[in-house]
Amino acid sequence: MVSPNSSTPGGQPGSAVASSADKTTIPDVVIRLAGNSQDGIQSVGGFLARLAGRSDQDVMTYMTIPATISGGPSIFQVRMGTGDILSSGDQADFLVAFYQHSYESHISALRPGGVLIYDTDHVKPNPEDRRFTNVGIPITSATVEAVGGTGKDKGKNIFVLGLIARIFDLDVPKLSQLIKERLGGRGEEAVRNAMMAFDAGYAHPVENLLGHLYRFARATSTGATTSRPAVTMDGNTAMVYGLLAAGVRYGAAYPITPWSSIMEMLRTELPKYGGLFVQAEDEIAAVSHALGFAYSGHLSVTGSSGPGLSLKMEALGWGSMAEIPLICINVQRGGPSTGMPTSVEQSDLLQALYGSHGDTPRVVLAPKDVEDCFYIAMEAARIAKEFSTPVIILTDQALATRIEAFEEPDLKALVKEPVLDLTPAPVDYKPYPLEKWPKHVPPGTRMLSGKYPTVTGLEHDEAGHPSASPVVHAKMNARRREKIKAVAATLPAHEIYGDQSGDALVIGWCSTYGPIREAVNQLRSGDQPIKVGQLHLRHLAPFAPGLAEIFARYKKVVVCEINDEGLHGYGQLAMLLRGAFANPSIVSVTKTDGLTFKVREIVAGVQKHLSA
Amino acid sequence: MSSAPVSAPLAEAPAIGGPGRAPLAKKTLVSDHPTWCPGCGDFAVLASFYRVLEKLNYPQENIVTFAGIGCSSRFPYFVNSHGGHFIHGRSLPFAAAISLGRDDLHVFAFGGDGDGFSIGGNHLFHAARKNTKMTYVIMDNSVYGLTKKQTSPTSPVGFKSKTDPWGAMEQPVNPMKTLLTAGATFVARSHATQVNHMTEMMLRAAQHDGFSVVEILSECVEFNEGAFDAANPRKGGKWQQIELKKNDGTPEDAARHDPTDEFSAMKLALADAPGYFGVFYEVNRPTKNKLERDLIARTREKTKGASALQLLESTFVKMR
Ligand SMILES: Cc1ncc(C[n+]2csc(CCOP(=O)(O)OP(=O)(O)O)c2C)c(N)n1
Ligand code: SF4
Numbered sequence: 001m002v003s004p005n006s007s008t009p010g011g012q013p014g015s016a017v018a019s020s021a022d023k024t025t026i027p028d029v030v031i032r033l034a035g036n037s038q039d040g041i042q043s044v045g046g047f048l049a050r051l052a053g054r055s056d057q058d059v060m061t062y063m064t065i066p067a068t069i070s071g072g073p074s075i076f077q078v079r080m081g082t083g084d085i086l087s088s089g090d091q092a093d094f095l096v097a098f099y100q101h102s103y104e105s106h107i108s109a110l111r112p113g114g115v116l117i118y119d120t121d122h123v124k125p126n127p128e129d130r131r132f133t134n135v136g137i138p139i140t141s142a143t144v145e146a147v148g149g150t151g152k153d154k155g156k157n158i159f160v161l162g163l164i165a166r167i168f169d170l171d172v173p174k175l176s177q178l179i180k181e182r183l184g185g186r187g188e189e190a191v192r193n194a195m196m197a198f199d200a201g202y203a204h205p206v207e208n209l210l211g212h213l214y215r216f217a218r219a220t221s222t223g224a225t226t227s228r229p230a231v232t233m234d235g236n237t238a239m240v241y242g243l244l245a246a247g248v249r250y251g252a253a254y255p256i257t258p259w260s261s262i263m264e265m266l267r268t269e270l271p272k273y274g275g276l277f278v279q280a281e282d283e284i285a286a287v288s289h290a291l292g293f294a295y296s297g298h299l300s301v302t303g304s305s306g307p308g309l310s311l312k313m314e315a316l317g318w319g320s321m322a323e324i325p326l327i328c329i330n331v332q333r334g335g336p337s338t339g340m341p342t343s344v345e346q347s348d349l350l351q352a353l354y355g356s357h358g359d360t361p362r363v364v365l366a367p368k369d370v371e372d373c374f375y376i377a378m379e380a381a382r383i384a385k386e387f388s389t390p391v392i393i394l395t396d397q398a399l400a401t402r403i404e405a406f407e408e409p410d411l412k413a414l415v416k417e418p419v420l421d422l423t424p425a426p427v428d429y430k431p432y433p434l435e436k437w438p439k440h441v442p443p444g445t446r447m448l449s450g451k452y453p454t455v456t457g458l459e460h461d462e463a464g465h466p467s468a469s470p471v472v473h474a475k476m477n478a479r480r481r482e483k484i485k486a487v488a489a490t491l492p493a494h495e496i497y498g499d500q501s502g503d504a505l506v507i508g509w510c511s512t513y514g515p516i517r518e519a520v521n522q523l524r525s526g527d528q529p530i531k532v533g534q535l536h537l538r539h540l541a542p543f544a545p546g547l548a549e550i551f552a553r554y555k556k557v558v559v560c561e562i563n564d565e566g567l568h569g570y571g572q573l574a575m576l577l578r579g580a581f582a583n584p585s586i587v588s589v590t591k592t593d594g595l596t597f598k599v600r601e602i603v604a605g606v607q608k609h610l611s612a
Numbered sequence: 613m614s615s616a617p618v619s620a621p622l623a624e625a626p627a628i629g630g631p632g633r634a635p636l637a638k639k640t641l642v643s644d645h646p647t648w649c650p651g652c653g654d655f656a657v658l659a660s661f662y663r664v665l666e667k668l669n670y671p672q673e674n675i676v677t678f679a680g681i682g683c684s685s686r687f688p689y690f691v692n693s694h695g696g697h698f699i700h701g702r703s704l705p706f707a708a709a710i711s712l713g714r715d716d717l718h719v720f721a722f723g724g725d726g727d728g729f730s731i732g733g734n735h736l737f738h739a740a741r742k743n744t745k746m747t748y749v750i751m752d753n754s755v756y757g758l759t760k761k762q763t764s765p766t767s768p769v770g771f772k773s774k775t776d777p778w779g780a781m782e783q784p785v786n787p788m789k790t791l792l793t794a795g796a797t798f799v800a801r802s803h804a805t806q807v808n809h810m811t812e813m814m815l816r817a818a819q820h821d822g823f824s825v826v827e828i829l830s831e832c833v834e835f836n837e838g839a840f841d842a843a844n845p846r847k848g849g850k851w852q853q854i855e856l857k858k859n860d861g862t863p864e865d866a867a868r869h870d871p872t873d874e875f876s877a878m879k880l881a882l883a884d885a886p887g888y889f890g891v892f893y894e895v896n897r898p899t900k901n902k903l904e905r906d907l908i909a910r911t912r913e914k915t916k917g918a919s920a921l922q923l924l925e926s927t928f929v930k931m932r
Binding site for chain 2: 055100229230231233237241244245247250252271273274275276278280281282284285286288289290291292295296297298300314315318322390408409411412414416417442443444445446447450451452453454455456457458462465466531599
């Protein structure tokens with residue numbers, strides 16, 4: 001069996017399958033665990049993801065959590081294997097259903113020919129439905145039997161982990177080690193129970209029901225060997241470590257899903273680094289605190305999700321006017337209003353760029369995958385410091401929560417210890433000179449002129465004095481615009497994956513990177529291959545130079561984004577690009593079902609635009 | 613990027629304030645000429661504040677004055693120190709962060725009653741709870757000055773303004789009651805015509821280790837003339853000053869106010885306008901600055917003062 005999700009060469013559906021003894025070799029697999037949130041299916045997913053990371057395999061996860069406080073249906077999907085895993089998979093190859101509702105809600109996500117593993121204690125599959133290999137296992141009672149009465153049905157997630165380890169010939173010593181590391185804190189008893197559940201799952205004669213077992217193809221050694229080991233984490237965690245590596249030591253925020261885990265981690269981590277994080281009374285206070293820290297001379301961070309970003313807008317305008325460095329993260333979720341807090345959407349772009357009052361040009365960045373969450377945080381820090389300006393990072397719910405394995409960053413080369421620069425300011429110091437971008441001068445700095453600077457949101461002249469002169473306002477508006485344009489000159493040139501010219505250039509931002517790449521692979525290698533390139537935008541404002549020339553090389557520029565097509569039929573980024581480049585070949589593929597793009601949706605979207 | 617330490621060589625520039633330096637004097641502190649209307653009470657507050665800074669003699673570069681938006685919030689422009697003004701109503705979280713970020717700075721926030729009790733009311737409440745070390749001076753004129761006479765949260769019932777031409781109908785905020793309830797650790801009140809008293813209140817506030825607030829009745833001659841005459845003896849009013857306990861064992865002392873007694877403070881706060889003047893409440897509760905520094909110290913002890921690189925390296929090992 002080969003995953004139909006795989007788009008790496010040789011991974012096409014129906015391609016050659018090497019069989020060794022009773023084990024079928026597969027490039028990768030998509031497993032969806034469906035249960036309730038308290039069943040610990042997230043942690044099974046976490047174990048699998050981390051194991052993949054430690055086994056030089058690639059992995060990507062996807063999960064939904066209920067918006068309810070405790071309990072409620074929940075899924076965790078993990079795709080793991082040997083190739084380059086770019087998306088969490090359009091369809092599942094394996095579905096593990098813990099309850100009848102899990103079965104009913106998710107059987108449609110299982111591809112025909114896939115395997116349904118269900119708990120016979122709770123699930124009765126439809127006997128008419130013969131599309132799948134049905135494997136019934138008394139998961140609940142077998143766990144109770146293995147762990148004993150006291151364990152109740154608590155360990156059934158670990159039982160399933162054992163089952164999966166058996167089916168896919170996973171590295172048992174490594175998995176046991178992970179279980180010990182993860183549960184060790186809860187005492188020996190917890191580890192012992194978990195291991196009993198795991199062993200029982202592993203010992204279950206599942207091959208009798210399945211007909212055979214699987215193993216992952218060995219990674220071909222042609223791929224670049226990485227010098228550093230892989231690390232496994234979700235996007236929000238990677239973002240936190242990127243901020244810490246960049247020297248961010250202060251911040252403030254107010255809780256909101258799916259941003260909260262960043263603030264929780266920062267609150268826990270920062271004291272270790274000599275810094276601190278404040279839980280503010282609301283998002284306005286949070287951004288105000290963060291700007292206060294920044295004014296006092298520290299690189300600082302605030303963050304939120306959609307509605308919270310709206311509340312921060314006035315203060316962000318002040319940050320642009322007063323020219324104070326700040327990192328503001330926005331983990332996008334479904335909107336408007338409180339919308340769909342646990343679903344993904346990319347509909348805060350225009351808010352990030354234009355949400356403030358007045359003409360407030362600003363820097364907006366977006367990471368492309370979990371690994372990039374680390375690097376984009378460092379990039380934001382660089383720009384904020386170099387240009388004394390607020391920088392917004394737009395990430396999204398899918399990136400925030402999904403787990404990926406990636407090469408450990410070269411910390412020795414990257415980590416920066418912050419320095420508080422209190423060098424006295426020269427006599428001719430001006431805080432806002434036209435055509436120069438000096439750094440913010442924090443309090444504690446001696447002013448050799450004897451004149452201390454007033455930092456203000458009022459329009460001001462070069463010295464910082466309030467001024468309502470029309471000439472000054474026009475000049476200062478231009479100064480703020482030119483400053484952001486100057487950022488563009490420091491950005492790396494655009495990289496295009498695939499065809500460098502031809503039929504279509506597919507553009508995306510944030511979490512759509514992987515599915516777009518898979519779609520591009522498919523479009524270039526199908527029965528009727530077409531010439532397609534991929535350009536993933538990490539710098540949404542300003543754009544790195546050269547886009548107009550790149551666009552001119554393709555018949556269509558197809559922008560894929562998770563937001564509404566709007567009044568004119570274009571998603572938010574597409575609208576921006578159309579506005580900036582007045583290029584009618586820029587078209588949109590959008591969706592707002594709260595889910596990440598499926599590869600086939602992108603393929604179909606591109607094909608539709610090309611045949612139009 | 614220059615990363616010179618604090619001890620970079622200095623040119624001939626004036627080093628003012630602080631031990632062993634030329635003392636801070638009004639002439640150093642005066643900045644732009646105030647843009648207030650002639651006769652505005654805020655002039656007197658500014659003059660008193662210069663005196664407070666002269667007495668405190670902090671190093672000039674370590675003084676930070678910040679404000680929100682309003683006539684009174686223009687204050688920092690008129691003090692030659694680091695500072696500025698932030699957005700309307702949000703000076704407290706901004707200024708608190710300056711204090712939390714830098715132990716070496718002396719942080720003062722200024723604002724009006726609109727800035728502090730209306731748009732910034734929520735922040736005032738939480739600043740008091742958090743007890744960050746800083747001083748907040750509210751110039752209360754019971755009207756919106758900068759926006760030209762609308763009802764403010766401290767305007768009395770019946771006050772006629774552009775937004776209440778028939779007279780204000782809402783119960784005014786009682787600043788003292790509000791601040792005591794919120795948990796501020798230093799709460800005082802003064803009147804812009806009582807220069808010595810006002811100076812003393814601000815001085816004591818600045819010396820308090822925690823979140824200190826001084827509300828100063830400061831007349832807006834343009835839009836609320838005579839509003840505080842009832843507390844001004846020169847205008848025939850009655851000045852009711854709070855006398856603080858001296859603990860001298862005399863019978864008179866029994867009648868004096870114990871500022872650590874929250875209940876007595878609340879009773880003073882409940883008096884009808886224009887009410888009492890002086891220190892209502894003063895207690896020591898650990899500041900957020902100290903609690904956070906202690907937390908950092910404890911944590912750093914556990915991590916044996918590891919560098920950022922070491923910390924990140926060990927974290928990433930666990931992520932493998
Ligand atoms: C978000 C926002 N809303 C409204 C205003 C307009 N505004 C400026 S100052 C002010 C009221 C000032 O009153 P107060 O704080 O009492 O100060 P005063 O001018 O009386 O000293 C208002 C409503 C603003 N600047 N920002
Ligand atoms: S309007 Fe009132 S508060 Fe404002 S400056 Fe004039 S007198 Fe002072």
